[in-house]
Amino acid sequence: MNFVHPILLAGALLVPLATLLPAQAADGASSALVERGRYLVNVAGCNDCHTPGYAAAEGQVSEKLWLTGDALGWSGPWGTTYATNLRLYMTRHTEASWLQTARHFKPRPPMPWFNVHAMSDRDLRALYRYVRHLGPAGEPAPAYVPPGGTPQGPAVRFPG
Numbered sequence: 001m002n003f004v005h006p007i008l009l010a011g012a013l014l015v016p017l018a019t020l021l022p023a024q025a026a027d028g029a030s031s032a033l034v035e036r037g038r039y040l041v042n043v044a045g046c047n048d049c050h051t052p053g054y055a056a057a058e059g060q061v062s063e064k065l066w067l068t069g070d071a072l073g074w075s076g077p078w079g080t081t082y083a084t085n086l087r088l089y090m091t092r093h094t095e096a097s098w099l100q101t102a103r104h105f106k107p108r109p110p111m112p113w114f115n116v117h118a119m120s121d122r123d124l125r126a127l128y129r130y131v132r133h134l135g136p137a138g139e140p141a142p143a144y145v146p147p148g149g150t151p152q153g154p155a156v157r158f159p160g
């Protein structure tokens with residue numbers, strides 16, 4: 001007999017629905033975090049140094065290239081630094097290890113680490129989610145050159 005009890009049928013339909021709903025709610029929350037991360041990257045100026053040619057192009061750089069690092073050197077008493085490729089950097093972090101790092105790290109100038117320290121946990125998390133959402137791309141930035149070394153390629157020279 002091909003008889004399916006209506007209550008069993010209702011149960012069979014409800015179970016997948018119930019498992020689906022919380023997942024959809026979580027997706028909504030995480031896409032809001034990604035959007036918040038995108039906003040933060042924009043207004044906190046991370047692109048200014050971490051995206052190639054961003055300031056010179058008045059911000060008109062494809063989002064595909066955002067945060068892929070830059071080969072422009074920053075020279076001063078600390079040596080020469082290069083803005084890290086954050087798209088690769090974040091793949092080496094879990095969300096938890098990024099939160100931990102972002103609270104205490106102190107990279108060399110001109111990285112404004114104090115601005116990152118000042119962010120709330122939620123904003124740090126949003127930043128991480130956004131960069132992971134963009135996914136890994138580009139090449140690592142050139143390696144740090146210690147004081148007295150000669151940078152290859154263009155560098156902004158700070159006095160001192």
Ligand code: HEC
Pocket residue numbers: 041044045046047048049050074081082083084086089105106107108109110111112115116127144
């Ligand atoms: C004025 C330029 C500048 C701006 C603006 C800037 N950075 Fe950086 N950032 C750098 C440079 C240069 C380095 C490499 C420092 C070094 O080699 O020690 C760096 C390194 C980093 C690193 C790697 C740190 C490490 O320990 O290896 C992270 C993460 C980072 N920046 C995040 C951000 C975020 C997030 C923002 C936006 C809030 C931002 N940066 C804005 C220049 C900048």
